[in-house]
Amino acid sequence: MRVLIAGAHGQVGHELLRFAPDGCEVVALGSAELDITNAQQVAKVVERLRPQLIINAAAYTAVDKAESEPERAWAVNRDGIAHLAQTAERLGIPIFHISTDYVFAGDASEPYRETDPTGPTGVYGASKLGGELELVANCSEHIILRTSWVFGAHGNNFVKTMLRLGREREELGVVADQRGCPTSAASIARALWALAVQYREHGSLQWGLYHFSGTPACTWHEFALEIFRQAHALSLLERVPLVRAICTADYPTPATRPAWSVLDCAKLRETLGIAQADWREELAQVLRELA
Template identity: 50%
Template sequence: MLKVLITGSNGQVGSLLVQQLSEKAEVLAVDRDKLDITDEQSVMDMVETFQPDVIINAAAHTAVDKAENEVELSYLINRDGPRYLAQAAEKIGAAILHISTDYVFAGDKVGAYSETDPTDPQGVYGASKLAGEQAVIAACPRHIILRTAWVFGETGNNFVKTMIRLGRDRDQLGIVGDQFGGPTYAGDIAATLIAIAERFHSGQDVAWGIYHYSGLPSVSWFEFACFIFEQAQSQGVLDKSPALKSITTSDYPTPAKRPANSRLIMDKIHTAFGIPASDWKSALNDIRPYGK
């Protein structure tokens, strides 16, 4: 049976990885309370004891604005932790699947980003995640770096939950309309990582490297919010939707710069593994869990 070590198991993707793998693999699911991935010896001890076939790293410091002031912590979690996990994977002959982000790019390209486009992170979060990618690649040849964007799931904080919460309290909302990307359901990310892990475990060839994975169709945050409120009202989660106004990035300043363009090209992952884009609209066919 496939043996998988999942880090960040209480997060948006990690919790769904545990759920989806529970009956098809031997899983050791750990969050920060059970494993500090920034502790090199602790990582090595756990990996050598459990002997996983695959390590899936879903742990990260994802507080984009806080990262601007928490530089050391960001690099510890987003660079050093992945390095230790990859080194441990290499030592026992395992593979490592690591989640990364669109923030490794500047976000100013006209078209969608491919895996070969130059990286140019604009803040500490993106820079630390890029450093994590590089650390994983250097430490273990059996790696998949999965860059994704605009993640939402039933667990943790995300845009869908925030919109429903604000929609209950406010009659009007201003939503950024000049940033574009593909919303990505955490459950689809989990399913993608599991498919790759199973392919490796079955002995099939795996084209290791960097892959992009996000949702289609691409939309602005404003368009995403419009769809969320349509679903929430039609499904009875909200009695009525707030009036929405499209605003610009400059109207809503944040400590960390957000990419104007987070669109990702997914031809590579479809060709290599037959994996389609995340169908984020279908993932919100039942929006009730997000309104709790």
């Protein structure tokens, strides 16, 4: 099965290449080879390659910057998905796409289900929701995997920021009133490939929208404490810094963050047999890679 990966040089794209199963011919393209904002290029590249499946890991992911350059965020996260979806539908190719917990308002107290109303509070979340809607409207065979708090050894993420700050500072403040689910890029890649293998074996899937994140839920503060604990045990850090619990209001950012980002992942488990990974074990793997 030939699989085209768009956005192949990002965190998830990188892990998709690492975990590609036997028997899949992977064509991995970065934005230089396939710019999803360019409708003509999307049509031309997909027509030439004729993949049996497209996995889209391309996105505009700069949450704060999106507030000051919304046109770019919408161009990639909504229009880019529309281009992929229209071409894929015309050629009969399914798309696996990744979306985000930021489509929700973040004011819930129970884990979000796929059927819960959305209500993004910033440009990034709104543009990602726009992409979901384009995919649903234009490509009948699609999987949308909403995920959250992505980390890995490759690319920029909270784990790598904490390791840097932990080396530079003796003390730091980390937000303790936002709750979510850290998710390793590797676990997302493995989930997507498991779905790809199911599709290859059965020629179809239960298409639709699914939530997928790591478990258990925690705050950024708890996540930071675990990063420092494990990094110190692996000698990645000489000493564990003092981590103060602070409030969102103490750490103002251009884009508001959801206070509650916990995703209910039961549908994916019950429908397609994909279980959540424990992010603490995934973190250990990432730290070993970094060591």
